[in-house]
Amino acid sequence: MDLISQNLPQALMVIGIIALIIEVTVLGLSTIILLFLGLSLLTSGLLMVAGVLPETITAALWSNTIITAVLALLLWKPMKRMQENVDSKQINSDFADLTFVLAKDVSDKEITTHQYSGISWQLKSTQPISAGTKVIVVKKEVGVMWVAPAP
Known part of the structure; x- marks a missing residue:
């Protein structure tokens, strides 16, 4: 002191x-x-x-x-x-242009998951997508990948 x-x-x-x-x-x-x-x-x-x-x-x-x-x-x-003051702009990351083929149907009735980078991600879509369809990740959230049919 x-x-x-x-x-x-x-x-x-x-x-x-x-x-x-x-x-x-x-x-x-x-x-x-x-x-x-x-x-x-x-x-x-x-x-x-x-x-x-x-x-x-x-x-x-x-x-x-x-x-x-x-x-x-x-x-x-x-x-x-x-x-x-928060920026709500989406940032492209390593998920940009990620495409894969669905193993199961994606719908709002049941939970579908996809393994990526050692993590089991929940898949969501604005429209039903059948299994075997090639999809692209369009949006990311915590633990969730939003997908759409690939062009």
Whole structure:
């Protein structure tokens, strides 16, 4: 504890950077709170190094409380808006142009599966397709391949 109190501005900046790294890399900006706290700790440390704030634990606590609250008020809505911005565009992957011949009929009445890459995928289609038909994967979901007759 003595080491931290003797080097309070540097300790605040290091803890702030660690909080920012955790928020961005581990949590992917999902909590936002660590972002505000990390920026606050970094700002408080810089203000202490610049001589604007005294190098005391009381000053550190109050400045972090105030700076975190101000950052939360200013950045909450823009950050929430950024989190809600989701791209719904389909991405082509290794399933692109995957074709195979159906071993069983695909219909909405029974579950049909297909082994691919060591996984048993459920097959679905917008129309019934009979066994022996060559199909192409047109859409992917978690555990589900949507197929259509190949041209």
